[in-house]
Amino acid sequence: MKLRRLVLWRGRREQRGPRERRERRSRTAPLGPELSGHTWHTRATELAETGMLTMSRQLPALVGQVMRLGWRANRADLAVTVAFNVIAGVFTAFGLLATTGVLTALFSAGPTPDKVRAAAPQLLMVGAAVTIRAACAAVAQWAQARLRPQVQQIVELRLYEVTTAVELAAFDDAGFQDDLHRARLRGAEAAPLMVDHTVDLLTAVVGVAAAAGALGVLHPLLLPLLLLTALPEAWAAVAAARLGYLTQLNLVEVQRRSWIMADLMTERLHAAEVRSFTVRGFLLRRYTQLAGHIRAVSLDLAWRQTVTRVCGDVLKGVAIALMYAALGTLLWRGVMPLAVAGTAVLAIRAGQTSLVNLIYSLNRCYEDGLYFSDYLGYCRRAEAGVRRARDGRSSCTAPEALRQIETLKRFQEISAEEVTFTYPGGTAPSLHEVSVRLRRGEIVALVGENGSGKTTLAKVLAGLYLPQRGHVRWDDLSVNGLDPEVVRGAIAVVAQDHTHWPMTAADNITMGDDVGVPAVRRSVDQAVAAAGADEVIADLPYGLDTLLDKRFHDGLELSGGQWQRLAAARGFYRDAPLLICDEPTAALDARAEHHLFDKIRAHAARRGRTVLLITHRLASVRHADRIYVLSGGRITEHGTHAQLMRNGGLYAELYDLQASAYRPAERTASGGEHGQP
Secondary structure (H helix, E strand, O other): OHHHHHHHHHHHHHHOOHHHHHHHHHHHHHHOHHHHOOOOHHHHHHHHHOOHHHHHHHHHHHHHHHHHHHHHHOHHHHHHHHHHHHHHHHHHHHHHHHHHHHHHHHHOOOOHHHHHHHHHHHHHHHHHHHHHHHHHHHHHHHHHHHHHHHHHHHHHHHHHHHHHHOOHHHHHOHHHHHHHHHHHHHHHHHHHHHHHHHHHHHHHHHHHHHHHHHHHHHOOOHHHHHHHOHHHHHHHHHHHHHHHHHHHHHHHHHHHHHHHHHHHHHOHHHHHHHHHOOOHHHHHHHHHHHHHHHHHHHHHHHHHHHHHHHHHHHHHHHHHHHHHHHHHHHHHOOOOOHHHHHHHHHHHHHHHHHHHHHHHHHHHHHHHHHHHHHHHHHHHHHHHHHHHHHOOOOOOOHHHHHHHHHHHHOOOEEEEEEEEEOOOOOOOOOEEEEEEEEEOOOEEEEEEOOOOOHHHHHHHHOOOOOOOEEEEEEOOEEHHHOOHHHHHHOEEEEEOOOOOOOOEHHHHHHOOOOOOOHHHHHHHHHHHHHHOOHHHHHHOOOHHHOEOOOOOOOOOOOOHHHHHHHHHHHHHHOOOOEEEEEOOOOOOOHHHHHHHHHHHHHHHHHHOOEEEEEOOOHHHHOOOOEEEEEEOOEEEEEEOHHHHHHHOOHHHHHHHHHHHOOHHHHHHHHOOOOOOO
């Protein structure tokens, strides 16, 4: 707690300087209320975890995790990288010590030819050491270059695996979005960089050890002085890295909003509406405000990092001056021969080079370790969320999953019992004690005004959301006790906001099944015909093999109605006993809408599928076996169309409102409105 309060106090103190106050007023005011609130207090724990002592304790563990990643990616490449770097360091030390023999022979008394001949064997040893060291370094660099993309693949795969497995409700949580953004932005990229920096760190340590060993043999006093020169630069590098990380941590939400603005201005999906509503100026102003805030913070960071590095350089210069003064004193007093002093100078230069590399690698390990910790933290939290969501659910093998899917396919009734669900961060439940029943082969409709909870209830029934209270059951099987993939495998969805997959028409229907397989092709043709999408496919230049994305060569874009038919075909193709249709005709004209609803009823009757229908077009739900009316997240009435019309409740009111739009035209056509016969 003391550390937490200290971090908060230091953060606030830094903000209260005169220049900082002026910059803060100028750069946060235009961001809007959703971003203008300062976030230091919400990041207090993370700020505390980035302290130098804390990270120094954590760095060995991070390095160990990175090395395990490298071992998992390719054991041979990692072993070759480490082994040949160590061998190169050994030959560096050998070459330095051999240099002493060369200088001793050259500085000895006697004719120059004799001195050169005496130094020749040592010169050959130095040349051989340099050659072998260069060869080992080249082999190590080659293996290291091979290792990098393999580690990248493993890290990215873990990120995508956990992100696609986490519960859907997590994506409604702003904190989860920030964590995911940080993990994707720098966290995943930091892992292969950490491999490079760890190997470089090992190489530098070996180099420093080689130089230190040589200096220790030459004169023990030079060794601590050499190490002393590294401390100021190490402090400056780590302090500058921490400043950079804290700035990125504090800007994460602003950067995410800035990139969203950039997507709105650059993506094809939004291009037409940007022009139609002439919002170019508005978007540019909002982006400029965000970018100006980021620029001001970045400029302030650059100044603070520069001051930190200058201080480190000054202290380093003082330490180097002390070291050479000590070397001069040893020579002046005759404690060290001139040949040994010459070798010591070479060892010092080599040691300083290795120390610079060591400090740079340590700094990069420290800095990228902060971002890699973001990645690891996100993966741990997301995996823990997946485990919590699966608590009480069975994890089954593939054959067991297939058996469970077959059991679900034979269900007789799906029921939601007293289901209550609240979105993350929500103050009121979107569903409150909702109970519905879907019997096998029925068409059940959910109707209600916008925001009444229809789509949320459909997602709960589809296993996409887990209710906080209540249960969803397939006969006697509770969804909470089943693998979510099993439940979702028994459900097909035709959604209003369906994804336009940037793939071929076949992929948009089968989602991975090979359309070249005869059985798959027959199922695709049946689904396409059932959805009325056969005309869409027939008009495509390459049929099912046409790429549906204008961003690529030979790619095409479909109209909204054509995409809607393709989405319906996707739902019809999936061999699932429950078909959820959420506003499936929103983009269709009246004729196509009537045709698709007829197709849905015929398809359900022919295949024995249960249909859950969500629509605002109440004329289309008259033939449903049962209709549930939602209002404010509650079921207010249910029954058949005739029963609900007799009740005179919300359903009857909404139905009459829609029907009234057609009555004047009917009266005009008959002449009733104007007294015509």
